[in-house]
Each structure stands twice: as structure tokens, then as C-alpha cells.
Amino acid sequence: MPTTIKDHLTLRTVDGGADLLAGELGQLPQVTVLKTLTASVTCRIDGELQDLYNCPLYSTAAIPLAGNPRDNGFLDPLHASTKEGFLSTLPHPLTFRIGAGREFAPTIARDLGWTNEPADWTVNLTETGTGWIAEIGPLYWTRRFGRLERLPWSTNPVVAEVVVRLAKIRSEHRVLDPFCGSGTLLLSANRQARPAELIGSDKRSVQIAHRNFAARNVSAELSTARAEQIQQPDRSIDRVVANLPFGKRVGSHHDNVRLYPAAVAEIARVLTTDGRAVLLTEDKRLLKDAVARTRGLKIVRERLLRFNGATPTAFVLIRTGGRRM
Template sequence: MSHQIEIVVPAGLEELARAEALRITGLRLEPLTERGVIRATMHGSLQALFDLRSVISVFVVRRFAIPRPRALLGDEHFRAVVAMLEMVRRLHPAGTFQTLFLSAAGADSSVLQRFKQMIGERLGLAIGTEDGDMLIRLRPSRDRSGWDVLVRLTPRPLATRSWRVCNREGALNGPVAHAMAVLSKPHAGDRVLNVGCGSGTLLIERLLITTAAQAIGCDTDPTALACAWRNLGAAGLSKRVELYDWDACQLPLPSASIDVVLADLPFGHLVGSHTTNLTLYPALLAEAARVTRPGGRAVLISHEVRLMERSLATLPQWRVDQQLRVDLGGLYPRIFVLRRTG
């Protein structure tokens, strides 16, 4: 049996997400037509999609040839919607889904309120007010020939990481961190340094791809380091990482001792300020160049695009191999992929 699938990804990372999705047996991808969305047909178990790490959420989709949502209240269409929901529920242990949420224009209308109520009663789910384990989306079909019902395959977005037991404001989301780790071209023999490691997101996503010869995180904030230790423990990675309270601009490391540098640089929004970044960025990039071996890599993300470009222009030790603009819900940082020259 085949299913129509819609994969939601961070806009700007579609090609990386497609490359990951192509490794799933039975998944046939359609050409990209919309930022942040990958459409596909799945021939095989939908559970194979649960392991995608570069995506936000995955939905199963069915188009209903109806003129308006009211028709979903009819017996035939309603039973088809319930069948979709029951199929998704069977993918998980009993009791996984407790609440229901409908995302749609006009979700507060009497018709859609009745629709939610009928589904809740049929499946024994409470109606969520802001979110729910069982998430349903309703929208007009792209060709306006009917209405699409989309059901999320998992009770939480795939972007939600089970290891994140300690969260900090401004922490990098999992899919973007995974993408940065992929862009670093990870090898098991890498000596990896994550400057300003915060809650440990980049280190964890990097080590979940493959091991490293050495993985170091540093941050001057003791609260951040404590948070990182908790997340590393939840991910089962505590013994594979070293954390230190080092200043990223004065690292106690030998020159050319690191293969890969990763960093989620302060944007000046939730963390840091533009004024401090004017001094921080050039100093941090110069110090990262010192400790990185020739031919080594750095993958950095920042909203301070012009400052990054000005700083890198003064540092011939770094060559910019790639820039990716990412949509983080109204913020548009860039991922800089750098190569150490020399």
C-alpha cells in the first residue's frame, strides 16, 4: 500500500533533507515546488520515516474531492478521516495519543468545531487548545479541486529531541544542528570543537551521526555547561565528550590541533548584542583559525551576516565554501561552511 507524504523541513535545508530522505527504502520524492516542503509517496512502513533527523514533521496526506469542509461530516468522508487517524495510531504503542488538535483556517467555525468533537468522541481523544498529540491539518488542495487532510505521523514533531531534558532560550533546533553536522563532512577520526556549546545541541547531533576521535565543548557560562551535561547524559554521550569553561577567543589548545569547529554564534537577539559581536566575531574566527589544521572545516551559524562576511574578508586563513540561508520562524540566519587554508 502506498501513502502520500508531506515532509516539513527548515526552509533553506531542503536539499540536505532530500538527501537524507532518499536513503529510506520505498520513499519516492517529488520535485521541489515549495520552500520548506518535500512531497513524496511512501511504499512500505511509515515507521521508517520516524528516524529522519533533518526534518520538522512528517504528515500523511489524503485529498478529498469535496467543495467545502462541511462534507467531511458526512458518513463516507468521516469514516475515511477516522481510518487515517487509526492507521497513524497503530504505528505507536497504545495510549500514545491522548489529545487532538486541528490546524485550519476557520478552525473555530461551528462546522470544524463539530468535526473535532466527532473525531474526539470516536477516538476517545481530548480536544487540545494550543497543540495535541494527534495533529490534523486541513487546507484547500493545491489545484483547488478539493480539500487535503494531513495527519502528523508522530505525537510530537520529529524536530523535538528526546535527549533534550534541559532547554535554554535561544538553543539551536535539532534539524538545523543535524544539518550543520552533516555539512561538516563528519568522520570517525575527527577532533571536533564546539565553541560556545550552550546546551550541547551541536555536539550531540554531531556524535549521533558518527563517533569522533575527540569531542570538546566550551562555554564560559556554568549554567550552560550544566545543561549540556544533562542533555549529553540523556543522549548516552557523556563519556564521549569533554566540556570546559574556556573563552572561545583564548583557547588553551595547540595550533592546528582541531579538524572541525562548530558554533552557533550569538545573534544579538536572545544572546549577546551587536556591539559585543563587533569585537567577538573577528577574535573568535581568528582563534578558530589558529587551532584548526590546514584543510580543516568550520560550520558556523549566525544572523550577523554582514559582520561575518566583513570578519572573514580580513582572515585569509578561512575560505568560504558554502552559505545557506535558513528560515527559523522569522529569523533568517546563514550557515557558513568554511575551509581552513594553508
């Protein structure tokens, strides 16, 4: 989508990941970051859209609106976007829906020349805690990167992108997820850095991960195995990324009392001298205790994330005495 536009957009990410999103956007010459909140970044784009379109750190993108539907100028940002912004790149007439304030749908349809189609919309006008926005359907994460086949406990794709960035993966790395589930974290690692090797295992079937990788033509070594017995040689893995079971949708605290120390010990065994692991969990005290009791590992960073009622922390681990990367 090498389209040149001028527009203002608010990009929504996971709570706790906005600084990473703002940092990546700030590296794009056509993007100016205007405001960063805990779960969103508002920016101005003046140039090609492709880099912004390809950024996987946001789930939705929206045009901030002016006031509320009763105010003069409410639709001005949409008129502007239709002329030279993102909306100018879409087939017209556009379809839209509006939640609260449905009585304004006829006025919007008349003023913009759009069609009110609540079941098949391109633009969704909705009120948030910070004001009215117009969400753009084609910029939803699943529209840009495809829908993943998932398990009920699968990692949120944007959360996966945050975890992968904390891991600082490079192209020469061997990357392991010993709790890979549907493969979301490994697919994020591949999207970011195209590492030399992706390795995933899970005690449950990895057939869903196989299908997700095949659908994207991504190669990975996937196997059914327990995290307490990682089938890799000592000091052979550069990066470990994992969403640990923490008892809300899968596993239990009781099981984790045994699992966490055993899995952490295996991670310590397989990590290279300059290795790095990023582990996501809500069973935080248990993980901290497991790391503290494991020779050769230490926690160097913690990042709290909030999404869908969950509040896990991503823990960054390196070797004690190892060189921080």
C-alpha cells in the same frame, strides 16, 4: 520500531533545509520523494518505518488530507493509514484534536471511531497554507529523540542537523563547538557520525550541556572558556560547528565587533589543513569581514535558513589552499 507500513507523509523541516532532507530520504529504498518545498518534503513510504523514524532532519510528520472537512473523501487518507499506514501501528482508539473547524469533531469521532481529546491528542488535524494535514504526535522530533534541556538562545535541533551536515563530519574527526551552550550542535554531530571526540566550551556555565550529554550517555570534553582563547593546540581540530551570538537573545553587535575577529582567528589557528567550520549567524556582514581579514580561511558556501522569525545564514569555511572536503 521495525514496522512495515504503506503511507503518504509530509515531513516539515527548517526553511532552507528541505533539499538535505529530500536527499537523505532519497537514499532509503522504502521511501519515494514526491514533492519538495522550501520547508517540507512529501513522500511515500512502502516498507520498514525505522529509518524514517530515525531521521532527525524533520520536526513533524503529517498525513496530507483530501480537501477540507466539508468535502467527501476528506478522511480517506486517515482511513487508509489506520488500515496499513503509520496510524495502524498505534494503540486504538486514537485521540485527536481539530483547531479551526471544531464543529466537525463529532463527525470525525463517529466516522473514525476516535476520541476527541484536545488536551491529550495523538493526531492533530490542522489547516496549513498548502491544505489540511493530520500531524502525528509520536513522530514529533522531541518524541523521537527526547526533549533537550535548553537555554532561550539554544540552537533549534533541526537547524543543528542542517549545520552538522554542512560540516561533513566523519567518525575519525575531532569536533569543536566554542559556543556550545546547551550542547545541541555537538549532540547532532554525535547522532550523525559518532566522531572520535566531541569538545565543547562556552564562556557561560556548561552545566546544561553536561546534563544533556549525560541523559543520552554521550561523552564529551566540556569546559567553561572564551572563544577568543580556544584551549586546543594548533591544527588539532577537524571540524568546528558553532551558533555565534548575534544580538537577538544573547550578545550584541557592539560586542561582536571585537568577538568575531578574535574567535575566527582562533578557529583558523586550531583547524587542521583539511579542516572545515560551519558558523551560523545573523550578523552576516561582520562575519564576512572577519573571515576576509583572517589569514588562512575563506568562505566557500552560504545557506540561508528561516525559522521562528529568524533568518541566519550558515557559513561554510575551509582553509585557503586546503583540499575541499
